Amino acid sequence: MERPLTKNIHAGRQPLSLKEYVSTGGYSSMQQVLKKFTPHEVQQLVQKSNLKGRGGAGFNTGMKWSFVPMGEDCPRPKYLIANADEMEPGTFKDRLLLEGNPHQLIEGMIIAAYAIQANISYIFLRWAYKKAAAILERSIQEAYEAGWLGQHIMGTGFSLDMHLHTGAGRYMCGEETALLNALEGKRATPRAKPPFPQVSGLFGKPTIVNNVETLCCVPHIIANGAEWFQGLSYSGDAGTKIYGVSGKVNNPGAWELPMGVTMRELIEEHAGGMKKGYRLKGVLPGGASTDFLTEQHMDIKMDFKSVAAAGSRLGTGTMVVMDDATCPVGFLHNLQHFFAQESCGWCTPCREGLPWVEKLLLAIEAGMGKQEDVDMLQMHTQWLQPGNTFCALAPGAMEPLQSALKYFREDFDRHIREKKCPY
């Protein structure tokens, strides 16, 4: 079983230096691309590989790149941004790649920038990742010194600058267009789409924003081909995936596995099963903003299509396990407190709706809820659907709520009936 993204990452060891990365074959894809590929050929190869965005949306990466205006007359400069603002609660996969093999990301970014002919690139890193910040700063410097960043890379006509930008907090910064506002020094509120960032992004110029894990796949696709990448997977969605499990399991962690392993294999084998005395009650398969799955879904494949067919989303692929000793209403209240707090306040349904949801859940959890409160929660899951809000934050917040009302309705009713938390 191949693990292209993490085979050179070992827990407890220092991250690979540029020299070490080169000795594992690193930067050879970049050299090949700059010497032998046209930008269009890179776009086509990545599109053919069926690499889909690993930040949660699951859109074909090569296709995303193909929307960037190309040619002599296109607006310049164009920008490439690595979204390293990993803030989805329950998600800790990009940290592994950033702290373990930073040059893999830098090489992926150079290739992606070449594919869209961007000359300026940013890594947008979340504030809390202090160790990753120091590692990336040093690694970018190494790449400049090696001549793989800067003017006329390897004597070609292609130039690329790379900057590290660390944030100042807020979940909203992970949303593509809000991230652009944050990079421009503004409040991280989302922008209307269209125009899409590919056409009018950072400072009004064509911009691509890709997730860290997505960019880390790119050098391997160049080196081994589209068919190899598809062959890594157990399913129709290509490649490997960095999956994670947290909660009351024996061995919480993150592992690179073929795309499409089952939830059962992840929880029972890799995460070592539930801790003694606990049973699995529900799973958020891909971070806080995904619908619950339950024990009946243990054998579904963890790929974009299969998880969607089961009524949820693969999201970031890092799952949170809810055990039977954790109150689902309290669990939900924690999630909705997060979303209400992180709402940027730009659009009314999200700014007003989420705190309302949070208060209703708090009341129910404390045994002060009424039956109408559950109906009101149900209505919010309709009111805050996509199309009613400016971005995906509030609709994302409704995913665990609507599925909790479906699977754990009895827990809500019991709180109301018994006028206390039964947990």
Next chain:
Amino acid sequence: MLSAEEIKSIDHEVAKLPQKRAAVIEALKIIQQHRGWVSDESVTAIAEHLNMSPAEVDSVATFYNLIFRKPVGRHVILLCDSISCYVMGYKHIYEALQQKLQIKFGETTADQRFTLLPNACLGCCDHAPALMINNDLHRDIKLETLDDLLSKYT
């Protein structure tokens, strides 16, 4: 008034960007690094330096939760209160911290040693519960070793 050193650091950031005002978040972080927090006077000084209005600077400063618009203690504890840490019992850690330090979220100890703040997911959910003190990440926090941990920060 900004110090010469602060101006130098801010201008270093400005040079990387096509618009001066785009460096405002960096400027706020630089000031906070030097002064511990961002006062009204600091907001005005940044605004003058970047050709912005103080209200514009403040709208940005108050948006980002890690820009402190109030004084903080010598050490800032950021306790993760997101979902994996909730499942793994961050509330017990919070209760213990409240008892030991006699402060709640958003407060600073009387001796100015610690400020305690909640923080969204710190991205190490496989080692929950987690917290940060200043720039240091601490994982798998246990009640029994909390005193030891705090004693490193004087």
